[in-house]
Amino acid sequence: MVSREQRAGHLLVAPYYIFFALFVAYPLIFSFVLVFHRWSIVGPLEWVGLSNFIELGGDPLFWKSIGNTLIFLIIHVPLQVSFALVLAAILNSKIPAQGVFRAAFFLPVVVSGVAVTILWKQMFSTNLGILNQLLYEFGIDPVPWVTDPSWAMPSIAMMATWKNIGLYVVLFLAGLQGIPRHLYEAADIDGASTVQKFFHITIPAINPVFVVVLILSTLGGFSLFIEPYVITGGGPMNSTLSGVLYIYRQAFSFFRMGYAATIGFALAFIVMTVVIIQRRFVEREV
């Protein structure tokens, strides 16, 4: 017999369950069904068995997109984590106008991604962009920021780092401010240098935050989409075609929902593997 109070409780949590069922469980299950089908949104599902997986295995563009995403991560994650940590350490010290700097670093995070990307697209313009104009003033030849296959992904990684770094600065700052002062005082008494204190107190103490930042940064990197979509369309020569952009292209340019779902599951599996490896190597008991 369900009591009135229990019934009230069920009703109060029902919106969450409905939301979860409609927007998480149903799409997930439907996507899984799709990987065994061919479907163009209009028209019925056509059973194709494992052929989407077979196609995926031999699809050079899929592997290219995964390779591109990994290149992006290799540049973006260390750059983002290290710069965020350094900036957080600076902002944690006693500097003038601390609040202004904190807000300034966080500002790009809250500005629309598309707006920021359009701005950067203009800045990256090889012939009429402000970056090359600045280089010209110093007598440096124009850089093909997003028009040369070897430059395009590093340029996008640089831009994405600038856009997102504020979020990670805030996380590191929270971690730094949570380190008990007495640990530093004890180290001072023992005669530890600033560098020693940083590596033996600060770094171990913020390890949980470090793991969170690393994982969030990696997940963010795997979902790279807006920047290549707006700036390069995945080019030049597919050098900025990310996994998510490839899913989008298959789903909404070619209307191949089954194949797009298959890429989505493959990408999710790769993300999961990378994150597990990261946690194994980085996570430490504090």
Next chain:
Amino acid sequence: MELLKKLMQNNTVCFLSFTVIFLLSCGKVSDTDGIVRLTYWSSTNPYEIELAEELVSEWNSAHPDTQVILQPLPEGRSGEEVLIIAAAGGTAPDICSNVPPVIVPLLAKGHVLVPVDSFDDGRDYLAQRIPEDLLHTFVAADGKLYQIPWKGNPVMVQYNMGILKEVGYDHLPATWSEWAELAELVSGDTDGDGRDDRWMGDINIISEWRQRLFDFYPFFIAASGGQTILKNNCEINFDNQVTLDIFAFFARGFQEGWYANSTFIGDQFLRGHITAHITGPWNISHTERFKPAGFEYAFGPIPVPDDFKGDYYTFGDPKSIGIFSTAKHPEAAWNFVKFLISRQADLRLLEICAQLPLRKNLLPDSLYIPYFRENPMMGQFAELVPYTRGFDQNPALQEVFDAINEQFDAVCIQRRRDPQQGLSRAVKRSANVLKARGL
């Protein structure tokens, strides 16, 4: 607890009421009062909304028993995406006048569109309106016509005549050699700072198949004398010397600095950085509105190879009208469509939207003569209407275009592959795509 209970009861009632209203509002408009109601989506272009409002108002006044409810196409990344999702979700209108022909094969395959052939006078009506050759290009592989070809925007080359005068070039290029000759004259550094600041054309280097509709594709249609990239809607038709020559010609252009390997924001044509660009009649009003003082321009044909003989064809950038199979009153919808594409409505299409109806004898028709007399540049585009080509009727066409786009990028823009290698790769990928889709 009592308070909570009351609150929940009230909220439950509110929630249920809201749900019922929401679900009702999502459904089709009821016609239980004997009046047939048709939902009609127009393009979101403000001029087309103005046209649609005028025509719908006129229709509704004259047909009290068949009322049309107008709504611009809902916002989305592209009309294609919106229509396909609406069709899948059962929320498609009865009629839409912004159906890109490139998605018609997909919609037809999903039985989402009513074929014109299902109306007694359907094909005959359109045969009287549209040049036969042109109408044939809209027919699906199964022989049916799932779209009502409505309007087109033939693309031509728009030139900054001030630049041509400056370099002493007194005519518009008609051949590739003439294009190259002009490009050599205009491209380069004009202010002496050692950096290029003016180019012949503005090839969009974004790697997206649609961009090739305004460089490779018009050149292909022109150089091949009106052919498209698939033959009989299913066989590869670009594995030939024409494609090789076009690849080589554009690669030369990027090599010699006629085109900038750069992204641009803003209208660099009006700013004088670009000498010529491929565009449609829609750009006349844009140019008139934003051109700087003293800016002179003219339109010329898409250049063809020097030894080309035959008629000048171009890409028509067509748009069609579709009647959706969810329409409860397809005959009424067809009658409204006939009104939308009537002679008089086509005049308003010209006057309000500056877009060209796909209609026979557009220029000699007495109804349109005054318009073309007042707008001679539109007359240039109108002459091309019978010589336009659109899209092959194949659901995998975007992927075939993407295969070409990928190689255009590698061969022409980046110049990392020779034309023959690029063509072989594009053909191989396209063949795989068509085979894998069973097409």
